[in-house]
Amino acid sequence: MSNAPIDLTGKVAVVTGSGRGLGLAYATALAKAGAAVVVNDLDEAVAEQAAKTITEAGGRAVAEAVAVGTTEAAERLVNRAVEAFGRLDILVTNAGILRDKVLWKMTDEDFDAVIGVHLKGTFTLARAAAVRLREQGEGGSLILVGSPAGQRGNFGQTNYAAAKAGIAAMTRTWSMELGRAGITVNAIVPVAATAMTETIPAFAPYIEALGRGESFPDFLRKGEGFGTPEDCAALIPFLASDAARDVTGQCIGIGGDKLALWSHPQEASVAYADGGWTPDGIAATWHTSVGREPQSVGIPAPKFPEA
Numbered sequence: 001m002s003n004a005p006i007d008l009t010g011k012v013a014v015v016t017g018s019g020r021g022l023g024l025a026y027a028t029a030l031a032k033a034g035a036a037v038v039v040n041d042l043d044e045a046v047a048e049q050a051a052k053t054i055t056e057a058g059g060r061a062v063a064e065a066v067a068v069g070t071t072e073a074a075e076r077l078v079n080r081a082v083e084a085f086g087r088l089d090i091l092v093t094n095a096g097i098l099r100d101k102v103l104w105k106m107t108d109e110d111f112d113a114v115i116g117v118h119l120k121g122t123f124t125l126a127r128a129a130a131v132r133l134r135e136q137g138e139g140g141s142l143i144l145v146g147s148p149a150g151q152r153g154n155f156g157q158t159n160y161a162a163a164k165a166g167i168a169a170m171t172r173t174w175s176m177e178l179g180r181a182g183i184t185v186n187a188i189v190p191v192a193a194t195a196m197t198e199t200i201p202a203f204a205p206y207i208e209a210l211g212r213g214e215s216f217p218d219f220l221r222k223g224e225g226f227g228t229p230e231d232c233a234a235l236i237p238f239l240a241s242d243a244a245r246d247v248t249g250q251c252i253g254i255g256g257d258k259l260a261l262w263s264h265p266q267e268a269s270v271a272y273a274d275g276g277w278t279p280d281g282i283a284a285t286w287h288t289s290v291g292r293e294p295q296s297v298g299i300p301a302p303k304f305p306e307a
Contacts, residue, residue, distance in 0.1 A: 006241045009034035012085040013240065014077050016068050016125065017095030019046035021194050022145075024053075025229035026092050026236045031059030033237040036085040039063045040077060040095065060085070068095045068121035074128040087136060090240045091129040092143045093122045093167075100156045111159045118163035122170065126185075130178060139182030141240045144171055146187040146251055148299045151262055155298065168251050172264065175249030184248040186239050189262060190232035191225050191255030202302050216256065224302050225258030235259070268295060 008030060018027040019041025027037045031054045039054065041047035044065035054061035064080045066073045081088045097117050099110035126142050133140035149157050150164020171187040178185055191197075193207045193216075203226070206216060210228070220226045235254045238244055253260035271289035273281055 006033050006237045006243065008090075008237060008240060011035040011089040011240065012038075012081050012087050013090035013092065014038040014040065014081050014088065014125075014129070015092040015094060016040045016077070016121070018092075019043060019050045022190060022192060022229045022232060023092075023094040024050050025233035026094060027061065028054060028057075028059075029230075029233035029236050030090065030092075030240065031057070031061060033241075035090065035237075035240070036060040037062075038077060038081045038084065040068070041065055042067050042095075067117075068093075068125060069116045071124050071128070074121075074124040077125065078128045078132050082132070088129060088132045088140070089138075090141045090143065091125060092145070092236060093125050094145045095121060096145070096160075098157075098160060100160070101158075102156050103158055106158055114159035115163050118160065119166045122167050126170070126174060130174075130181075130183065133183050134178075134181050137181075139184075139245075141244075142174065142178070142183060142185040143236060143239050144185070144187045146171075146189045148189060148191065148253075151189060151251065152299050153297050168262075171251060172249050179248060182245075184239070184244065186244075186248060187251045188232070188235050188239070189251055189253040189260075190229075190235075191253070192227055192229045192232045194229065197226075202304065218257075219303070219305055221256030222258060225253065225255040225260065226302075227256030231256055269293070 013030045013035045015023055015027040015037060017023040018039045027039050031037050037054060039047050039051045039061050047063035047065045051061040051063040062084045064077055066076055078088055095117060097114060099114050101110055122144055129142060144167050146167050147164040149161040150168055153161050168187055171185050175185040193210055197203050198207045206220060210216060216227055232254050235252060239247065251262040253262055269290045271285060
């Protein structure tokens with residue numbers, strides 16, 4: 001095991017939704033490791049400011065303001081990397097939106113908007129990147145952004161959970177398809193203090209305290225795996241580096257002091273019936289065979305110390 005620092009000098013990355021929050025932390029971490037970065041945001045001023053912040057700190061970055069989701073946007077971002085820095089090596093698909101509502105109140109527009117940005121956006125970007133990386137013939141890294149909601153479901157997030165579950169499935173599929181070309185494909189499952197998590201009442205006071213310069217307590221950083229965007233960003237340079245050339249097809253959680261490998265779905269229990277199953281046969285044995293220990297759903301509620 002090498003103790004040499006991660007060095008991405010000469011590598012070029014595209015990070016979507018990187019004008020602020022987690023995306024900016026990812027782009028900054030890549031730049032600090034030596035990579036040149038295309039910063040992307042829907043707001044041109046935000047993207048330009050993020051790129052300026054990176055370059056003023058000694059990194060290399062350019063901005064490209066475009067809404068992800070379409071083939072045209074994906075190709076524009078890949079082309080920007082090639083035009084500015086001569087190549088592409090790393091793609092981080094961070095851009096996303098939320099339109100949370102329960103099933104019976106969710107509109108077609110709510111559903112399509114989230115699926116369009118998260119799921120189709122990841123697909124179009126990965127496809128454009130894969131074409132370029134295969135042409136270059138030197139491998140590369142696709143780092144897709146998942147969520148605990150995609151792993152376990154989450155109340156009020158039909159669209160978001162479905163998109164993130166799809167991203168996990170695409171990660172496994174693309175790792176097989178692109179392996180021969182030396183391209184790794186992994187999904188990260190970050191948990192951090194963001195504008196979104198600040199809206200969760202249980203976390204709000206701790207995030208407000210963080211803004212005042214206070215640190216998160218251990219029960220959050222370790223017990224909940226909840227920290228800052230910078231905590232999550234540590235995983236990105238690793239997955240983009242030679243140290244992770246044998247890491248592919250994985251969903252990896254990170255947050256606070258916690259690093260975790262998520263399991264892939266697999267059969268939890270099985271039962272057999274000679275000649276096949278009938279409805280009555282399933283009913284008679286369900287609760288004493290495969291249904292004896294049903295799988296749980298939803299993101300576990302945070303456990304806070306008693307006052």
